[in-house]
Amino acid sequence: MEKIYRLTLSDAKRVAMAAEAEAKFTNLDVVIAIVDQGGHLIYLQRDNAQLGSIDFATSKAKTAVMFRTPTKALEQMVNDGKQGFLSMPQMLAVEGGVPLVYHGQIVGGIGVSGVTSAEDSRIASAGAKAL
Numbered sequence: 001m002e003k004i005y006r007l008t009l010s011d012a013k014r015v016a017m018a019a020e021a022e023a024k025f026t027n028l029d030v031v032i033a034i035v036d037q038g039g040h041l042i043y044l045q046r047d048n049a050q051l052g053s054i055d056f057a058t059s060k061a062k063t064a065v066m067f068r069t070p071t072k073a074l075e076q077m078v079n080d081g082k083q084g085f086l087s088m089p090q091m092l093a094v095e096g097g098v099p100l101v102y103h104g105q106i107v108g109g110i111g112v113s114g115v116t117s118a119e120d121s122r123i124a125s126a127g128a129k130a131l
Contacts, residue, residue, distance in 0.1 A: 007036050007100060007108040011131060012043040015100060015110055019127030020045065023112075030114035030123060033057035034100075037107050039065045049114035060097030060111030060120070062090065068106055071097035072121055096120030098128045107131075 012034040019032045031053040034043040039062035046054060060071050067074060074093035078085050085093050095117035100108040110127045112120040 005102050005105050005107050007034070007042060007102075009042060012108070015127045015130050016043055016045050018130030019110060019112060019123050020047070022123045022126035026119070028115050028119060028123070030112050030120065031057040032123075032127065033061045033111045034127075035061040035065055035109050035111075037065060037105075039109070042108065053113035056092065056094070056113035057096070057111040057120075059090070059092040060094060060113060060124075061109040062097075062111070063092045064097035064099045064109035064111065065106060067091070068099060070099065070121070070125075071095055071111075072117075075117070096124055098124040100128055100131050102131055 015034055016032045023030050029048040031049045032045045036042050063071050072095040075095050078093045097111040099106045110124045112124040
């Protein structure tokens with residue numbers, strides 16, 4: 001048998017707070033989405049960011065979980081010519097999604113949207129480190 005860790009609402013809020021602190025440090029308005037290990041939304045935070053970023057942040061978080069990799073790696077594959085990734089259902093190959101890992105297990109994902117993809121990724125990574 002294997003021990004399975006689960007992301008709690010308290011954990012999700014801690015991750016989001018760390019991401020928010022990074023965003024506020026550089027005065028950026030973003031949407032922060034936290035999903036569980038199945039890609040289901042646990043927590044969403046939007047502070048003055050555009051409405052369109054809600055779905056983007058959630059999709060980035062879910063993609064990071066489903067493919068067990070930061071979305072930056074998937075975006076790079078597409079940029080390297082692997083266009084088939086663009087036809088994958090429910091996959092967003094855009095930088096800004098990061099898996100949440102605890103004791104070697106993926107327990108969820110964080111997605112950030114609202115500014116440039118590189119800034120989204122930096123903010124998401126700061127949140128992931130809080131776990």
